[in-house]
Amino acid sequence: MIRALPHIEAMAPYALADNDHGGPDKPVLMAQNESVRPPSPAAVEAAQRVLRSGALYPDPDWTDLRRALSDLHDIDAAGILCGNGSLDLIAALARAYAGPGRAVLAPAHAYPFFATAAKLAGARFDTAPEAPHGVCVTELLRAVRDDTQVVFVANPGNPTGTRIPTEALRELREGLRDDILLIIDEAYGEFANGPDKGCWNLTEAGDCVVLRTFSKAYGLAGYRAGWGLFPPGVAAEVRKVLNPNNLAAVSQAAAEAAVSDQAYMRETCALTARARDRWSGKLAGAGFDVVPGCTNFLVVRFGDAITAAEADAFLRSSGVFVRRQHGAGLPEALRWTLAADAEMARAFGALMSWKEQRDG
Numbered sequence: 538m539i540r541a542l543p544h545i546e547a548m549a550p551y552a553l554a555d556n557d558h559g560g561p562d563k564p565v566l567m568a569q570n571e572s573v574r575p576p577s578p579a580a581v582e583a584a585q586r587v588l589r590s591g592a593l594y595p596d597p598d599w600t601d602l603r604r605a606l607s608d609l610h611d612i613d614a615a616g617i618l619c620g621n622g623s624l625d626l627i628a629a630l631a632r633a634y635a636g637p638g639r640a641v642l643a644p645a646h647a648y649p650f651f652a653t654a655a656k657l658a659g660a661r662f663d664t665a666p667e668a669p670h671g672v673c674v675t676e677l678l679r680a681v682r683d684d685t686q687v688v689f690v691a692n693p694g695n696p697t698g699t700r701i702p703t704e705a706l707r708e709l710r711e712g713l714r715d716d717i718l719l720i721i722d723e724a725y726g727e728f729a730n731g732p733d734k735g736c737w738n739l740t741e742a743g744d745c746v747v748l749r750t751f752s753k754a755y756g757l758a759g760y761r762a763g764w765g766l767f768p769p770g771v772a773a774e775v776r777k778v779l780n781p782n783n784l785a786a787v788s789q790a791a792a793e794a795a796v797s798d799q800a801y802m803r804e805t806c807a808l809t810a811r812a813r814d815r816w817s818g819k820l821a822g823a824g825f826d827v828v829p830g831c832t833n834f835l836v837v838r839f840g841d842a843i844t845a846a847e848a849d850a851f852l853r854s855s856g857v858f859v860r861r862q863h864g865a866g867l868p869e870a871l872r873w874t875l876a877a878d879a880e881m882a883r884a885f886g887a888l889m890s891w892k893e894q895r896d897g
């Protein structure tokens with residue numbers, strides 16, 4: 538009998554959003570934190586320009602994209618690696634630094650792919666409790682074991698939406714043993730920090746990686762482009778693990794053009810923030826427990842997991858797809874990607890109908 542490795546057979550497939558809708562109506566898709574609007578027209582045009590060169594392999598070193606990122610953020614291009622989405626980089630980091638006999642640590646309500654990457658690598662995955670307001674540095678440091686080699690935190694967190702102050706990240710890094718790699722996933726960094734702050738200088742000591750993506754604020758989720766700033770030693774090892782030619786030429790071109798159109802990206806962040814304020818206010822006004830965070834999604838907490846599941850089922854039957862969060866240890870929560878007003882209104886209306894039906 539053909540058998541996969543035991544640790545692979547023991548794993549469940551990674552759970553992406555279930556957007557399967559039976560009905561004829563156009564559904565409202567709010568389950569994957571996709572952008573409130575399409576990508577920059579400059580990015581689409583750049584992608585179109587390279588379509589005809591499709592017989593050629595892409596630049597394996599992502600030269601132009603790295604240069605654009607290096608100029609924008611004032612960081613060294615040599616420390617930048619690009620991935621087929623940042624998930625590619627998360628998985629490669631876990632493969633290079635975690636494995637049998639090693640453990641990966643993350644906060645209790647961390648992004649579920651951290652656990653998947655750890656288990657794929659054959660490593661143990663540990664979690665540390667979070668405080669009500671988000672990641673707790675003291676708890677993370679307390680949860681470090683002798684075999685801990687990698688610590689993942691998302692900042693801001695998904696699905697928590699909460700931010701870890703840079704000072705707390707520095708404290709975390711200083712409190713970790715120096716043979717532990719700290720990976721800070723800033724998938725929502727543009728929403729929270731603006732384009733050019735971030736904690737790049739934490740990578741200087743050689744024991745910290747900062748990851749970003751084009752999937753959220755740049756609206757390029759379908760192009761699969763992620764990147765990160767790596768210390769030289771870590772970059773050299775992770776490059777060995779990444780598939781060569783991992784980022785398609787169209788994706789490199791679109792991402793580079795998107796970097797060059799900062800005005801568009803900033804406007805996306807502003808539109809998103811406006812939707813966040815408006816709809817978190819409406820939800821709170823209607824009596825819902827809403828965590829607005831600082832990203833492109835809202836978290837609505839229900840009394841318990843059963844109520845959240847009932848609300849989710851009602852929304853689905855109304856063509857509104859949000860995301861349950863049991864995978865992140867928050868079964869009482871639903872995560873809503875912020876969308877254009879018409880879609881938000883439809884989703885809000887459906888939630889109000891559920892509430893009216895439940896309250897009789």
Ligand SMILES: *Cc1c(COP(=O)(O)O)cnc(C)c1O
Pocket residue numbers: 570621622623624625648691694695722724749750751752753758761762763
């Ligand atoms: C969306 C997201 C990613 C992203 O993924 P890509 O592979 O770049 O699309 C990574 N980390 C977090 C926390 C996310 O929410």
